[in-house]
Amino acid sequence: MSKKIGVIVFPGSNCDHDAYHAMKHVMNADTTFLWHKDKEIGDLDLVIVPGGFSYGDYLRSGAIARFSPIMEAVQDYVKKGFPVLGICNGFQILLEAGLLPGAMLHNEKLRFVCKNVNIRVENNRSLFTSGMKEGTVLNVPVSHGEGNYFIDDEGLSDLKEHEQIAFRYCDANGNVTQEANFNGSVDSIAGIINKQGNVLGMMPHPERAMEPLLGSSDGIPFFESIFNSLQLA
Amino acid sequence: MSQTTLQEPEVNLELAIDHGLTEDEYEMIKDYLGRTPTFTELGVYSVMWSEHCSYKNSILEIKKLPREGDQLLVGAGEENAGLVDIGDGLACAFKIESHNHPSAIEPYEGAATGVGGIHRDIFTMGARPVASLNSLRFGDMENPRVRYLLDGVVRGISDYGNSFGIPMVGGEIYFDEAYEGNPLVNAMSVGIVKVGETASAIAEGIGNPVLIVGSSTGRDGIHGATFASEDISEESEAKRPSVQVGDPFTEKLLLEASLEALKTGAIVGMQDMGAAGIACSSSEMTAKGGLGMNMDLDKIPMREEGMTSYEILLSESQERMLIVAEKGREQEIIDVYEKWDLNAVVCGEVVEGDRVTYWKDGEVKADMPADSLVLGGGAPQYVREAKKPEYLDTVQNFDTDTLQHSDDFKTILLDLLNAPNIASKRWVHEQYDTTVRTNTVNAPGASDSGLIRIKDSKKGLAVKTDCNGRYVYLNPRKGGQIAVAESARNVVCSGAKPVAITNCLNFGNPYKPDVYWTFKEALGGMGDACRKLNTPVTGGNVSFYNENPKGAIFPTPVIGMLGIVEDVEKHRMTPGFKNDGDAVLYIGAERKGLGGSEYLNTIHHLTTGDTPDIDLDFEAILQESLLEAIKSGNLNAVHDISDGGLATTLAEMAIFGAKGADVSIDDFAGSLHEILFSEAQSGAVISCDPEKVEAVSDHFKKFNIPVHEFGTVGGSELTINDVVSIQISEMSNRYEGAIPKAMEV
Numbered sequence: 011m012s013k014k015i016g017v018i019v020f021p022g023s024n025c026d027h028d029a030y031h032a033m034k035h036v037m038n039a040d041t042t043f044l045w046h047k048d049k050e051i052g053d054l055d056l057v058i059v060p061g062g063f064s065y066g067d068y069l070r071s072g073a074i075a076r077f078s079p080i081m082e083a084v085q086d087y088v089k090k091g092f093p094v095l096g097i098c099n100g101f102q103i104l105l106e107a108g109l110l111p112g113a114m115l116h117n118e119k120l121r122f123v124c125k126n127v128n129i130r131v132e133n134n135r136s137l138f139t140s141g142m143k144e145g146t147v148l149n150v151p152v153s154h155g156e157g158n159y160f161i162d163d164e165g166l167s168d169l170k171e172h173e174q175i176a177f178r179y180c181d182a183n184g185n186v187t188q189e190a191n192f193n194g195s196v197d198s199i200a201g202i203i204n205k206q207g208n209v210l211g212m213m214p215h216p217e218r219a220m221e222p223l224l225g226s227s228d229g230i231p232f233f234e235s236i237f238n239s240l241q242l243a
Numbered sequence: 244m245s246q247t248t249l250q251e252p253e254v255n256l257e258l259a260i261d262h263g264l265t266e267d268e269y270e271m272i273k274d275y276l277g278r279t280p281t282f283t284e285l286g287v288y289s290v291m292w293s294e295h296c297s298y299k300n301s302i303l304e305i306k307k308l309p310r311e312g313d314q315l316l317v318g319a320g321e322e323n324a325g326l327v328d329i330g331d332g333l334a335c336a337f338k339i340e341s342h343n344h345p346s347a348i349e350p351y352e353g354a355a356t357g358v359g360g361i362h363r364d365i366f367t368m369g370a371r372p373v374a375s376l377n378s379l380r381f382g383d384m385e386n387p388r389v390r391y392l393l394d395g396v397v398r399g400i401s402d403y404g405n406s407f408g409i410p411m412v413g414g415e416i417y418f419d420e421a422y423e424g425n426p427l428v429n430a431m432s433v434g435i436v437k438v439g440e441t442a443s444a445i446a447e448g449i450g451n452p453v454l455i456v457g458s459s460t461g462r463d464g465i466h467g468a469t470f471a472s473e474d475i476s477e478e479s480e481a482k483r484p485s486v487q488v489g490d491p492f493t494e495k496l497l498l499e500a501s502l503e504a505l506k507t508g509a510i511v512g513m514q515d516m517g518a519a520g521i522a523c524s525s526s527e528m529t530a531k532g533g534l535g536m537n538m539d540l541d542k543i544p545m546r547e548e549g550m551t552s553y554e555i556l557l558s559e560s561q562e563r564m565l566i567v568a569e570k571g572r573e574q575e576i577i578d579v580y581e582k583w584d585l586n587a588v589v590c591g592e593v594v595e596g597d598r599v600t601y602w603k604d605g606e607v608k609a610d611m612p613a614d615s616l617v618l619g620g621g622a623p624q625y626v627r628e629a630k631k632p633e634y635l636d637t638v639q640n641f642d643t644d645t646l647q648h649s650d651d652f653k654t655i656l657l658d659l660l661n662a663p664n665i666a667s668k669r670w671v672h673e674q675y676d677t678t679v680r681t682n683t684v685n686a687p688g689a690s691d692s693g694l695i696r697i698k699d700s701k702k703g704l705a706v707k708t709d710c711n712g713r714y715v716y717l718n719p720r721k722g723g724q725i726a727v728a729e730s731a732r733n734v735v736c737s738g739a740k741p742v743a744i745t746n747c748l749n750f751g752n753p754y755k756p757d758v759y760w761t762f763k764e765a766l767g768g769m770g771d772a773c774r775k776l777n778t779p780v781t782g783g784n785v786s787f788y789n790e791n792p793k794g795a796i797f798p799t800p801v802i803g804m805l806g807i808v809e810d811v812e813k814h815r816m817t818p819g820f821k822n823d824g825d826a827v828l829y830i831g832a833e834r835k836g837l838g839g840s841e842y843l844n845t846i847h848h849l850t851t852g853d854t855p856d857i858d859l860d861f862e863a864i865l866q867e868s869l870l871e872a873i874k875s876g877n878l879n880a881v882h883d884i885s886d887g888g889l890a891t892t893l894a895e896m897a898i899f900g901a902k903g904a905d906v907s908i909d910d911f912a913g914s915l916h917e918i919l920f921s922e923a924q925s926g927a928v929i930s931c932d933p934e935k936v937e938a939v940s941d942h943f944k945k946f947n948i949p950v951h952e953f954g955t956v957g958g959s960e961l962t963i964n965d966v967v968s969i970q971i972s973e974m975s976n977r978y979e980g981a982i983p984k985a986m987e988v
């Protein structure tokens with residue numbers, strides 16, 4: 011059965027079409043847009059909070075988006091156990107909304123960074139990553155100015171204890187190095203999951219790595235992994 | 244009666260001259276009106292007749308450029324941007340524009356609003372922007388002010404473009420003392436629209452309502468157009484308030500709302516507001532429709548109180564558009580803009596006659612024949628005095644043989660790779676979102692041109708900006724020819740057929756006869772090449788008065804080239820070496836002459852000699868044969884030879900592909916310095932499978948293009964005879980390290 015996926019559109023979203031294209035035309039999923047003023051999610055198997063600049067993000071990325079009608083609906087959706095994936099600005103919004111722990115700071119060097127990076131699958135015991143082997147290296151683009159993930163020591167221990175770290179920045183061979191941690195994130199964290207296991211936030215853009223023509227198709231095994239889990243659920 | 248009226252200064256010749264108008268122009272205005280202009284009218288004429296809006300000193304020369312072509316859907320200057328038929332029912336709108344003067348004073352906002360302005364030109368035509376490029380020029384990086392400008396400009400472009408969500412796919416940056424104090428910031432936007440769904444910037448239909456949409460109007464940017472029409476001086480700092488302030492989020496809303504509003508079919512005409520704001524957009528739309536327009540300035544949504552009609556009309560507040568709607572259907576448009584939380588207010592009406600009339604506080608504040616204001620209508624047009632600059636004979640007769648040339652070729656090559664003009668610009672383009680919208684096939688960096696695929700089509704668009712200002716300075720005609728030819732060669736090297744150009748003509752003060760002579764010659768050269776390569780001019784922008792207290796910048800006519808890749812999966816091409824054992828071949832003209840080269844600039848600190856020769860007939864055949872070879876699938880890598888010559892080209896191919904090569908230059912004629920560092924035109928390095936060498940050679944021989952195999956890909960070193968042998972890592976360190984090191988001082 012075809013999966014039903016919703017992609018949220020904030021007025022300043024600009025990766026909404028990237029996510030839509032990846033889901034609809036590469037993964038062949040039944041995909042719809044959700045407007046930021048919508049109050050209901052409806053009957054969907056997965057909601058993607060895409061990248062961009064939600065409401066301009068002149069204050070703090072995602073700080074205003076958390077108050078939008080659609081994010082209230084997302085809170086309910088998450089409570090009911092449905093899966094939500096936040097990419098880039100989507101991750102920032104999920105942090106601001108309290109659906110994931112920690113906060114996002116400006117990149118260490120205080121500059122926007124857009125390039126392809128490597129990330130390592132840290133655990134495959136989540137619905138998002140179960141289809142991939144632990145230690146798998148994915149080559150995916152990043153494109154952000156505020157992706158320096160911060161959490162205090164206690165929070166970091168908590169993340170580790172509950173196996174909430176999904177992805178860490180690494181080199182091409184899967185080694186987590188200082189050099190690979192280009193934005194200065196605590197513990198090289200690139201993506202985390204909530205305790206319940208149904209919310210994933212990540213700074214890299216797997217939806218931009220779906221076609222060899224564009225340089226990488228490493229996003230495909232990631233989305234296949236999610237799709238397989240949803241089938242089983 | 245409002246107080247502002249009482250405070251308005253008396254209009255006389257002196258005030259007109261203060262507004263940048265000449266005595267003759269002031270007389271023309273009085274003739275058009277049959278009376279003395281009001282203060283508001285004087286302000287409107289002064290901006291509409293500024294160089295920036297009227298092209299008064301350039302239009303007669305621009306009209307000599309070739310502007311005809313089968314694929315052009317609108318003529319140059321007819322709409323906000325050129326429109327080219329790219330097949331499959333699609334058209335490409337593209338244009339380049341300068342924001343030099345604001346960026347010199349306030350680099351962040353100057354560059355940001357430059358990006359915003361050029362994207363608005365594209366989506367006001369109904370096209371969705373899909374790619375950005377920018378062409379930048381700065382002074383010497385040793386100067387901290389230059390580093391400040393570079394940093395500010397890049398941040399401005401980055402913050403605006405990334406938020407707006409259009410990938411940056413290409414561009415170029417040059418550094419030279421000639422641009423000290425007057426950097427060039429040229430931004431280009433490329434958009435796609437279905438043929439037949441474009442919008443026109445016209446006011447038609449008597450009784451149709453006029454709406455202003457987008458941001459509210461403030462005092463920012465008043466007289467920006469006038470400011471852009473004079474030399475930059477020490478007083479320029481005081482004009483910082485003439486620089487507009489950008490809001491990319493609102494621009495994003497304006498983009499989405501405008502494209503959605505166009506779908507209603509209720510829009511008759513649409514024009515964005517850039518230079519000279521409401522005055523320019525309303526008079527241009529009105530003049531084009533051949534009717535009149537009444538506008539009530541009290542209806543304009545304002546962001547500050549107490550603005551006069553003069554200020555409202557001249558404000559360059561960003562992210563606004565003017566729309567003429569079908570009468571009775573205005574609410575459909577308003578609903579769309581409200582959905583996106585933007586203003587959309589009826590503020591006027593298309594009327595009989597031929598005048599634009601602006602009301603405020605129940606009074607007519609300005610009432611002028613629309614046609615008298617605009618380019619192509621009543622705005623003045625001048626031919627200026629032209630005189631060949633004296634320095635040309637001296638530099639062109641310079642004999643490079645008189646120089647002491649070092650034989651340490653390894654050091655020379657490493658120094659060239661480390662030169663800011665050649666070194667990797669990764670530090671810059673990694674600050675731009677290059678992959679958003681998931682179409683980017685060739686991003687900036689390891690490619691001869693930017694390349695995007697078009698979804699739902701097999702095609703791709705290759706785009707490139709180019710101009711070597713040094714070449715134009717040393718020989719304006721050849722420099723103009725080369726700017727076009729090289730940008731065309733660059734898109735060919737990515738697998739595209741060049742189809743049309745846009746241009747941004749950056750020059751000094753046109754009232755100086757030597758500047759004007761150079762301008763005419765450079766345009767003549769561009770025209771020669773455009774005709775020969777069949778790439779007509781679709782439009783663009785002129786930026787004069789690029790001077791600093793030391794003199795004019797290098798004449799810099801930046802070309803924005805558009806190429807179409809027929810089958811992007813099959814024909815896309817990149818310059819990096821691909822496989823060990825691949826054969827390395829040279830195709831093209833002899834490598835001779837060091838004039839104008841980066842070698843002279845970096846190693847000898849000289850800007851001299853004659854610009855390399857270019858045989859346009861040969862160039863056209865080279866490009867045709869090269870494109871055919873790429874399309875045959877026989878080539879694995881292709882790289883144009885440009886700044887830094889053959890040695891630099893080979894080094895880049897090795898760095899990009901992380902594969903070395905061993906080559907022999909025994910078959911090349913000339914001195915070693917010329918073979919390795921000449922910037923002779925019409926040459927490229929290609930690589931192919933060894934078993935295909937014969938087929939590839941035969942192909943080029945068929946076109947009478949000289950070709951010879953001169954090496955093999957492989958190993959971790961670049962070896963050239965016994966004169967150069969360098970590890971890729973060593974080259975890469977210099978190539979990648981130069982700009983970050985300079986910026987992190």
